[in-house]
Amino acid sequence: EAGVVQSPRxxxxxxxxxxAFWCNPISGHNTLYWYRQNLGQGPExxxxxxxEEAVDDSQLPKDRFSAxxxxxxxxxxxxxxxxxxxxxxxxxxxxxGQGNNSPLHFGNGTRLTVT
Amino acid sequence: xxxxxxxxIHITVSEGASLELRCNYSYGATPYLFWYVQSPGQGLxxxxxxxxxxxxxxxxxxxxxxxxxxxxxxxxxxxxxxxSDAAEYFCAVGPSTGGFKTIFGAGxxxxxxx
Numbered sequence: 350e351a352g353v354v355q356s357p358r359x360x361x362x363x364x365x366x367x368x369a370f371w372c373n374p375i376s377g378h379n380t381l382y383w384y385r386q387n388l389g390q391g392p393e394x395x396x397x398x399x400x401e402e403a404v405d406d407s408q409l410p411k412d413r414f415s416a417x418x419x420x421x422x423x424x425x426x427x428x429x430x431x432x433x434x435x436x437x438x439x440x441x442x443x444x445x446g447q448g449n450n451s452p453l454h455f456g457n458g459t460r461l462t463v464t
Numbered sequence: 465x466x467x468x469x470x471x472x473i474h475i476t477v478s479e480g481a482s483l484e485l486r487c488n489y490s491y492g493a494t495p496y497l498f499w500y501v502q503s504p505g506q507g508l509x510x511x512x513x514x515x516x517x518x519x520x521x522x523x524x525x526x527x528x529x530x531x532x533x534x535x536x537x538x539x540x541x542x543x544x545x546x547x548s549d550a551a552e553y554f555c556a557v558g559p560s561t562g563g564f565k566t567i568f569g570a571g572x573x574x575x576x577x578x
Contacts, residue, residue: 353507391468391554391568392508405565440507452498453566455507 351375353456355441361462367429370459374422374443381418382453383426384440392440398424431463466491468557468569476575477545485540485572487555497538498556498566499529508554514538525549550576 354373362368374381379400384392395414397405400421409416413432418424428435438458444451467490477483489495496515500508512523519531529540538555552573558566 389473389570391556391570393568394565397565442507452510452513453500453508455500455509457505457507 353441353443353454355439355456355459357459358457359460359462361464362431364433364463365430367427368431368461369428370426370439370441370461372424372426372441372456374424374441375454378443378445378454379421380444380446380451381424382442382444383416383424384442384455386438386440386458388437395426395439428461431461433463436461436463466495466557466567468555468567470553470555470569470572472572473570474573474575476577478577479547480544483540483542483545483549483574485553485555485574487538487540487569489536489538489555489557491536491557494533495557496566497529497531498558499523499527499538499540500554500556500568501525502552502554502571504551511540511553545574545576547576547578550574 356371381398383395385395386392396409396416398418401418416426438460440455440458442453442455444453469488471486498513499511501511502508511527512521514521514531522528527542531538552571554571555569556566
């Protein structure tokens with residue numbers, strides 16, 4: 350099966366500029382996650398979708414971050430405006446089920462550098 | 465609140481030697497437990513998981529992990545390390561009753577020397 354696909358792989362922008370990341374989950378996976386991974390740290394959940402509904406966005410900085418998952422398949426994560434502290438790897442993951450017994454399948458991530 | 469601690473930031477082992485990566489968790493009940501591996505520039509890949517039953521679980525690539533309730537630990541082991549095992553390893557926990565948030569440890573980077 351095709352894995353989780355993310356684009357772009359790398360993005361370098363100046364602070365205050367907008368940026369967007371795209372994710373295509375594994376076919377049939379209804380649950381989609383966006384994680385942020387800071388250097389030397391484990392992934393931290395930003396938002397979780399069940400189909401097209403955002404069911405957990407408690408860790409998403411809503412003043413500058415937004416996400417959408419139209420039609421319950423692909424998803425985009427946007428930052429506007431970007432800050433220096435947003436430099437990180439943004440990982441998308443999907444899972445077949447909703448519960449914690451459904452392992453996560455990760456994409457290769459988008460490495461964002463804000464200068 | 466649940467948490468995951470990986471005490472070792474990095475570990476170096478010789479190729480062919482045995483490996484043990486430590487993971488301790490804090491949670492009120494038995495959580496779901498996972499180990500993931502991340503190679504440079506890649507996403508995380510599931511190595512193994514524990515939900516219930518036998519406390520010794522087998523995973524891919526020759527890895528195994530043992531759940532010890534009394535120690536709140538879920539250590540990852542491999543009897544003979546290969547150079548290709550050099551990567552970052554993440555322990556993760558998720559609540560088995562309610563809630564859907566999987567929490568990751570900070571990771572342990574494994575270096576393998578020839």
